[in-house]
Amino acid sequence: MESYTVVRPEHLNHYGHLFGGCLLKWVDEIAWIAASRDNPGCRFVTIGMDRVEFHRGVELGTVLRFEAGESCRGRTSLTYGVSVYADDLETGREEPIFSTCITFVRLDEQGRKIALPSAEPTLV
Numbered sequence: 164m165e166s167y168t169v170v171r172p173e174h175l176n177h178y179g180h181l182f183g184g185c186l187l188k189w190v191d192e193i194a195w196i197a198a199s200r201d202n203p204g205c206r207f208v209t210i211g212m213d214r215v216e217f218h219r220g221v222e223l224g225t226v227l228r229f230e231a232g233e234s235c236r237g238r239t240s241l242t243y244g245v246s247v248y249a250d251d252l253e254t255g256r257e258e259p260i261f262s263t264c265i266t267f268v269r270l271d272e273q274g275r276k277i278a279l280p281s282a283e284p285t286l287v
């Protein structure tokens with residue numbers, strides 16, 4: 164799944180760059196939407212996020228492109244890889260700025276973990 168957002172003033176930290184917490188929120192939300200759309204009827208909660216590293220500051224007005232896709236499926240959990248790119252609207256080029264993997268667990272109505280709809284676990 165692909166999604167875009169633009170970095171606005173309310174997303175900046177006190178140094179004037181994108182606040183990392185905002186990026187993590189977007190990444191979690193977009194991966195959750197992708198998992199929920201790919202698995203209709205399933206309720207997912209986030210259980211874990213892989214290594215988080217910010218190697219590049221992101222400026223006000225930057226257009227961010229998010230790419231999320233399933234990378235691994237277990238019994239009750241599935242993992243989505245999310246990559247984030249900064250688009251340069253002047254040149255049309257884009258630069259990778261962040262990536263991580265997020266794991267979700269399927270819950271039933273009572274909040275207990277339950278098996279995913281598909282039969283066999285797969286690993287990448």
Ligand SMILES: CCCCCCCCCCCCCCCC(=O)SCCNC(=O)CCNC(=O)[C@H](O)C(C)(C)COP(=O)(O)OP(=O)(O)OC[C@H]1O[C@@H](n2cnc3c(N)ncnc32)[C@H](O)[C@@H]1OP(=O)(O)O
Nearest residue numbers: 191192195207208209210211237238239240266268275276
């Ligand atoms: C949801 C409703 C929305 C309503 C519409 C509004 C939407 C608006 C916008 C949405 C925005 C985004 C939303 C995001 C979703 C939250 O942010 S949810 C909030 C944060 N998350 C939580 O509160 C979950 C808290 N955790 C728990 O309740 C329990 O850990 C759980 C989920 C019931 C699991 O129970 P557990 O005994 O800890 O699980 P355990 O057996 O150890 O592991 C279960 C599976 O997870 C795997 N696992 C365990 N630890 C890890 C780890 N660290 N890393 C990777 N995998 C792991 C295990 O390998 C296992 O996998 P399988 O082999 O079964 O496939």
